[in-house]
Amino acid sequence: MTLAVLHCRALQGMQAPEVAVEVHLANGLPAFNIVGLPEAEVKESRERVRAAIQTSGFEFPARRITVNLAPADLPKDSGRFDLPIAIGILQASGQVKCDDISRYEFAGELALGGELRPVRGALAMACQCHAAGRAFVLPADSAAEAAVAEGARIYGVASLLQACAFLNGLQPLEPIAAPAFGMLPNYPDLADVKGQSVARGALEIAAAGGHSLLLMGPPGTGKSMLASRLPGLLPPLSAEEALESAAVQSLASQGFRAASWRARPFRAPHHTASAVALVGGGSDPRPGEISLAHHGVLFLDELPEFDRKVLEVLREPLESGVIHISRAARQASFPARFQLVAAMNPCPCGYHGHPSGRCHCTPEQVARYRGKISGPLLDRIDLHVEVPTLTADELLSASAGESSESVRQRVLQARERQWRRQGVLNAALQGEQLEQHCGADADALAILAKALQQLGLSARAYHRILRVSRSIADLQGVERISRNHVLQAIQLRRLAQAGA
Template structure:
């Protein structure tokens, strides 16, 4: 009778709880049982593990084998437990030494040949392994992203045989080196390719500086999608914490690529996307588009075409920066601190206010079209601007506007002032912080009161105007919010104010 104990990780939302893998061999009729709330993928590992052990020239014990994945009440899914299960059986049967197992954590899916295949969530699991003080053995294809975790000791392996040799003191597994960040420098389309639209570019610069959400309304062909695609290029560079959080979320879906390291995510779901696709969900909760856009941009084109029930799920994460997915048996919490950039036409046909006068929509049709966006959601969008149609002269003129790099320098300087002053971007300020850092001068306060009365703005709109005005002042390197900053900001609430 033999027993072996080793360690792995499960995935539960953004967390990676430790799983103790216990392999027990006993006398009796040959059998292979896995217990500990395994999903179908884990149950199927019995056949993969048996074939992998035999093809690696080890003996598969003809005994009563029981593998326990503890804790028993934590669901276990995917093929990441293949490697620790195989090692546990080999250690319990005395074919590999067991004394080194306590120093490592293992995860990897086995092919029938014994080769190791990549797994999802490697980065999130490595964060847990670092906190336990153990090294992590992973498939080579997953080790690159895992090594991005600070202080992580990651050993890449190509096969079950290579891991067994390492544990037996034969050729040791190498340490995974961190790839140079220069390999993953982001390349975005440039703002100087957009002709005209100086007012819109200015509004997007303010949004980038303070982390504000934006709604652009204008006829087709005015450059709304083009501007949105270039918006990530003027955002401040990602710091280490933001990069790790973003990479860990993409790793949960198996979508992280090393070349995307420290690159602001840009997500643009189609308007047929469901609410679950947007916020995440499923029997085993996975992050949705708003979480995959964490520390980046979520672009919703043709905003009124999204079902109203889908748009309403954005209200909570726009305020809190998090989304909680609750199911009967489990709950998952995902971060969702994204910048919403939305675009819409002014009417169903799109040509309301166009110089050609081609619009044939009735006032009732226009009202129904705009009514698809609820007032509470519209109230949560900081900057709301019109994108006018370009004149023929602007279209024929060569684009010679500012580059994204030049705009980004000003944005980063403004963001640095905000971090030094309050430790967060202006868009994330709470009510008390607004009272402290966003106080306008007397003339600006009088102008703001007049705007509130005239446009019937809500208390939320009042606070958002102050936060955007604070960003305008930061771009101008002004310590105080002056009347001109309030006046410019009010122009960015034109859609909400009618």
């Protein structure tokens, strides 16, 4: 009886728990069994592994083979277990002789001819392999993605034969170097947006403090243009943030693209998206749009056209920055620290308040349309801004606005003040930190008290006004929140006050 033990990784949310692949060869009638809660695609690996071993020129043992994927209570899915199962069989049968095989982890899907196909989640698995102190052997097509994990030892192999030659010492391989990334991404420039000074100012405040933003106006007024320019106002991703964002993307079906390294994600799902598509889920939990927008921007255009039940699932992640997905068989948690930018028309036809007077929607229709967005969700959006239609003279005579680069410099300075003062962005201030760092003078507090009474603001709205006021003060380089800061923050919640 012979036994070989190798290491691979499962994928559970952002985690990649270790799986021991135990291969046991015993005397008796030939049989090939896989145990340890394998999904259908893992059970099918028996045929792929058998064919790959034989076509690669090795002998498939004519003995009873038992492959145990431990721990037994963790569901195993996808074809990533093909390579470790094949190498385990060859190691147990003496065709691969590697005394230090415990220093490696393996993942890869085998073709019938022995070639290796790329796997999903390579970057997330590479991070966990590095934390465990092991090198990672995986398909060459996935190696560049895995090499993004700083400090990880990554070996890319094209086939089962090459992997075995490496382990037998017949073909030395050099670890894959981290890919060389080019210049920072070229975002659309804010200078392209003509006019709309109020909306541009709100966009700058949102960028400075990490606030969510709702834009409302007729079609063609620049709402989508403004939203697409928010990533260009934000500072470049730090190495840690870029790695987190890339790891989430590697878990999705599209995978991580090296060209998007250190680019702020900008996700704009269609309004027909389901709740699972937005927040993640499925029988095998995958990240949704809010997680793919981690450290970036989630843009929801035509907000009232989204199903109301879909929008309601945004409430918790907007507050916590994380989404927990629970299913009967498994649970997963994905990060979701994103900035929400939403856009909507003022009425069903879109032209309520337009200078042409072309809107014929009744007040009941307008109220019903805006009522598709629940009060609790609207209360969680910090800034509510109207984007009016420009007149012909304004459109033709308006000069180019301020560039993204100049606005970004002010945003960077405001964010540096926040990090030095409190260690988090203003949008993330909670509890004692909020009271400590959002101190206002007597006039400002009087305005806030009056707003609470006359506008019927909730406690959440009160705190969000304080955070926005803090961001406005930071953009101006002022330590104390004043009356003008509070008035501007209250004015930027006009839609919520109108009961939209």
